[in-house]
Amino acid sequence: MTLFLMALGMLLTTVVLLGLAGFLVFAERRVLGLLQNRHGPNRLGPFGIGQALADALKLMSKENFVPAFADPVLYRAAPVLVAFSALASFAVVPLDRGFSWAGDWNIGLLFILAMSSLNAYGVFLGGWASGSKFALLGAVRAVAQLVSYELPLGLALLAVVLLSGSLSLNGIVQAQWMPYIVLQPLGFVIFLIAGVAETHRLPFDLPEAESELVAGFNTEYGGMRFGYFFLGEYLGLTLIAVLAAALYLGGWHGPWLPGWIWMLIKTFAVIFIFFWLRASLPRPRYDQLMALGWKILLPLSLLNLLCTAFAAALWRLG
């Protein structure tokens, strides 16, 4: 019985998350419209919100097509891997005090990092299995980018772990007597930049740079397989936002309102930053991207970690 209820709950969580991702696709277009003096989709339903549904239905009704030159197994597996890894990470994210699937898991943060590496596999395999040069170039870019930005991301997170003394997300949120953004402003900025790169969102969308690579690693994908990549991207974006909210912005802590509302407000604020970046900034060149990752963010995050460790040691002594 318990097992059945758990399965039902997980199904519900998944559906809610997928719905959220679909909604974000729509919300992003509206926000972009707001920031760029235009409307965005506003035809179907109130505020045009039916557009999300229409897009989903369109993708689902398309033919499930495997090109003749693609590797059939990996081609099919890659999108699922991307969507799965993004979804699975949410298991350790708490929405409120004691409201999560595995928020207390003592390696929660590590699990998220592992899943994001798995996500990189999905992207790379998808591009490679497509057997097209654009997809391959996108995949190569994606791997290089994800590997080089995972380092500063991990190091920035390590500083948070140092401060809170816990790897579980519940523990980290509970340890925040004040939001860690105050103690870790540099860490927050590094986390955010690396997070944008990690989800290959604009301005760091070089793996799928439309103007150069058609659609990058998902060039050969269509229908719901493309939809999985799309969902994976938006779930990844939500994950980074929710992590930023939980790790740096104090999670469910906040006056007056219930915890989960605070969590949602903070998450959506970070998501808005993502959209805002997309509306404003041009895409850097690939060498600039790499230079930013290795020459600026990595040393900065190391510095941040060292300073945090030093301060923490002094705190212990004092």
Add this chain to the structure above:
Amino acid sequence: MSAYRGLVQLGLGLWTTLRQIGRGASTVSYPEEALKLPPRWRGRPVLTRDPDGDERCVACQLCSAVCPTRCIELQAGEREDERRYPVSFRINFSRCIYCGFCEEACPTLAIQLLDAFAFSTEHHRDLIYEKEALLIDGTGKHPHYNFYRHAGVALHGKDKGQGSNESPPVNGRSNLP
């Protein structure tokens, strides 16, 4: 230094987009909102009438000759009072490119590109407009012009030189030295 400049530029770019939030959209939701067409907008060509209500076209074929897509076709005829008029006038709007050359060529200001532009049909053949569909009951952009009042052409009931701003023709022989 350059890093500092770059950060400032980044901030400026972000601020520029953020500032747009309160400004509303510059999109015109066309079918619901009316468009503001500029006065010299080139819409669909129509045939206009002169202030007296007679059709202006004198079937000179100039519009048909100048039309780059050859989409105007007409036949000339003559009325009882010796005015020329088009017996049939046909424009194929699936070929018209709204260049306005016909309007420029027309000596009587008959054909004019007015503001109608939104028309769509299922078949190409429905875009071939005949004279009844082209002729409007108005003067278009030139409310006062009447070709026959200025042209110096003799008509039934109006001799040469009897139009407005016209003087009667001089007697060629009387000018001889």
